[in-house]
Amino acid sequence: MNSMMESAGPVEASTELGGQWTCLLPIITALALILATRLHVNIAKRRRRCKWGQAGQDVVVLHCPPRGRFAPSLSPFVIKLETFLRLADIPYKTDFEEPYGLKGKTPWITFNGEEFEDSQLVIEKLAHHFQLKNNLTKTEQATARAITVMMDEHLIWGLRVWRYDIDKGAGFQECFRHVPSYASVALPLFCWRMRRALWHQGIGRHTFAQVQDIVRKDLSAVSHFLGEKTYLLGVEPSIADCAVFAHLANIVYNYRRSPFLAMVTEEFPNLEDYVERVRNRLWLDWNQCVDPPVPKAVQMFGIGGLKGYTNSHGFHVIVVLNCNLGTGDLKCQEVTVPGPAVVSLASPYKMAAAAEASEGSGWLSVFTALTLFLGSVYLYRYLVKKNRRWRWQQAGKDVVIVHCPRPGYYTPSISPFVMKLLTYLRLAQIPYKLDHEEPMGPKGLCPWISLNGEELSDSQLIMERLGQQYNKDFSSGLTEAQQAVARAFTIMMDEHLCWCLREWRFKVDNGTSLVEGMTHAWYVHLFKYFFLEARKQTLWHQGVGRHSHAQVQHMTRGDLHAISQYLGEKPFLMGEAASEVDCCVFAFLANILHNYRRSPYYLMITDDYPNLQAYVKRVKDHLWPDWDKCVDQPPKCRT
Structure with missing residues (x-):
């Protein structure tokens, strides 16, 4: 009996060991699946990069989402970069397999084995590599940068408010031919994420009426600066035209149900003519770059095979239902596309029902x-x-x-x-x-x-409102083109330079200059970590936080260089008298000189652009003679 019991010991041990392995089997299987998936993705990426490397020397591989139904891309940044490649006559190929780069941005490029992201940085890289000539004057170069930033960093956010908050992303399904089956589930989540980004950026905190007014003023500035000129800066297109055309074409072709289309076609018709002019110059194959390509018999019918107009009842489009390419006969039907549905609020009695459910x-x-x-x-x-x-x-x-x-x-x-x-x-x-x-x-x-x-x-909206109420307009002596330039520089400081400075303050300096620069409540130090993480998240949503600090420094230098070139030897930015734009430019430059002394931007102004330092002193003496009385004293200096 004892021998039988002793012989059962190893069997029970092996059974317990087998039971342990059985419990670990699902975990091992999951890890194996994850590793296999990672391996498959890495192999696929390596194969794609090997294929892109075979494109040839100095051939750009443009990675972007698939073509749209009405425009070559739903993203204005893709159109901007592709327009530049056509303008500079740089050979390129498009790739739709991997539209987003490592920073989560689109478009991005592969060029001679290297990968670059951000359309503006890519353009600057390619312009330097191919040694493209720039025939613009220093003032024109500064103006071109300001207008480009206004379109890339301000107008686009106003358009996104309509697309993701008002339209709820419905434009995606209308502008893409092949919509994935999971779009109905993923689209609401994506729109929610974009609404968070809009809130972090700031424009999502305004009412849609205020956003419309902001977009209208941006379009008005571009319209007045363009005037009757063929292109933005003369008779030949420049790099700035790539950005302006891309965003305007995005409105004309991809925002057909939005109120912004009527702004371009009715309030500022020279912008619509400008889009058509650039398209005929650089995009002769526009209708072959959409998905599906538009037959020639349909092209006679209007933009992208559709002809639209706006009335008081809604947006009406004439849709081509059938086209006989042999005879050219068209069968059309007018369809009314209603505006955004009214979202009803949840019943307040649900709260009472939830309270009654507690037991x-x-x-x-x-x-x-x-x-x-x-x-x-x-x-x-x-x-x-x-x-x-x-x-x-x-x-x-x-x-x-x-x-x-x-x-x-x-x-x-x-x-x-x-x-x-x-x-x-x-x-x-x-x-x-x-x-x-x-x-x-x-x-x-x-x-x-x-x-x-x-x-x-909002400081800018406040200034505009006070100017109307108190009848104060310091830009009335400027021409419409000069007023447009002033607005572009204001937006460049508010919506671009500001984020570059925040990148140093919150990511590089970790908020040290912020704590040292003013008196805070005792609990601020307790929540400093969470505040910094929230600021870094905001920088990521805005886009600047996805770049390296060296790239952000390059962007900041470009903005300061543009301001310095346009200012020149003038006492104020727009001439002999101070105007609203000087309030904005002075505020940011004074902030750098006084609150960013440990940053590289302080030396940029003092060493590379001394006219900006002299400008700050001039405005300070003119409007802030009591500067020293308006600052707080550090605790050690208080009596």
Whole structure:
């Protein structure tokens, strides 16, 4: 009996060991599948890169999404880069297998075994490699960069508000011939991510009416600068025309149901003529570059086989249903495409139903206590806000209350947007008072103002509103083309240079200069890590955070170089007198000189562009004679 029991020991041990392996089998299988998938992806990537390397020396392989139905691409950046390749007569091939690069950007290129991303950086790289001649003057080069940035970093975000927030991405299914089966599931998630990016960028915090006004002003600036010229800067197309054409063509062909189409075709018809002119010059095969290619018998019928017009009831298009290529006969039908559906709000009684679903007296007590606590906090905050607004109204009629953080140690504000607004108020001689109790406005933007009981956010929108209310227009003496240039430079500073500076502050400097530059509450240091991570996430959503710091430095130098070249020896940017654009340019340059002393951008101004340093001193003496009284003193200097 004992021998039999002893002989059963190894059997039981082997059974237990087998049971352990059985439990680990699903994990091992999952790991094997993951490794196999990674291996398959890597092999596929290597094969694709081997194929791209066989394209030839100095042949660009352009990686982008598939062709659209009405335009060669749904992305204006793809059209921009492809237009440049055609303008420069650079040989290229298109690839649709891997449309997104390592940084998650499209388009990107493979060139002589190297990979490059970001359309503007790619253009600059290729222009340098092929030694393309630039016949523009220094002023024209600076203007071209400002307008390019305005289209790439400002107008595009306004268009995205309509596409992802208003239209809910329906344009994707209309503009692509082959829509994947999973699009109905993936599209809402993608639109949600893009709405987050719009919020982080800032334009997603405005109403759509405000966004329309912003886009209209950008289009108006381009229209006035173009005027009756053949191309943007003369009788021959330049690199700037590639960006302007791409974004305008994107509106004309891919935003047919949006209100922006009517802006181009009805309010600024010279822009529509300009698109047609560039297309006839550089895109003679446009109809063969769409998917599906448009037959010649259909091309006579209009753009991309469709002819559209807008009326008060909706957007009507004439759709080609059948075409006999032998006889050229067309069978058409007019179809009305309605506007975006009205989204109904969820019933408020769902909240009550959720509350009734809680069971148990214990949970009910906790829920009641939590509700009372949150209700008390809400009531307290409501009363505090109401009391503040009552105090702000006592400031007097037409007195602007500027809500912003407290002053910095080196500048009246560490935020260039606050500096921009305060400089404008001094230039316009508008009475104002500062408030540091509630620095962030309803949209989460800083600065914001209270004026006669009304609350306004966004420094640029505030300046435009105050200019109308107080009849202050310092650009009235400028021509329409000069006003367009001024707007382009303003946007270049607000929407491009600003993000480049933030990249150094939050990614390279880790917020040290921000902490050292002003007095903070005691709890700021506790949440510094989470604040920095949120800022880095914002930089990623905006796009600048996907580049290396060396690439961001290159972008910043380009912006500062453009400002320096356009300023020249003039006392102010647009001439002998200060205007609204000087408030913006001064704010950012003063921010670099005073709050970015450890950054490479400080040396760029002091060593490479001394006229910018002299410009800051000139504006400071003109509008900020009490500068030293407007800054805060570090704790060690306080008595």
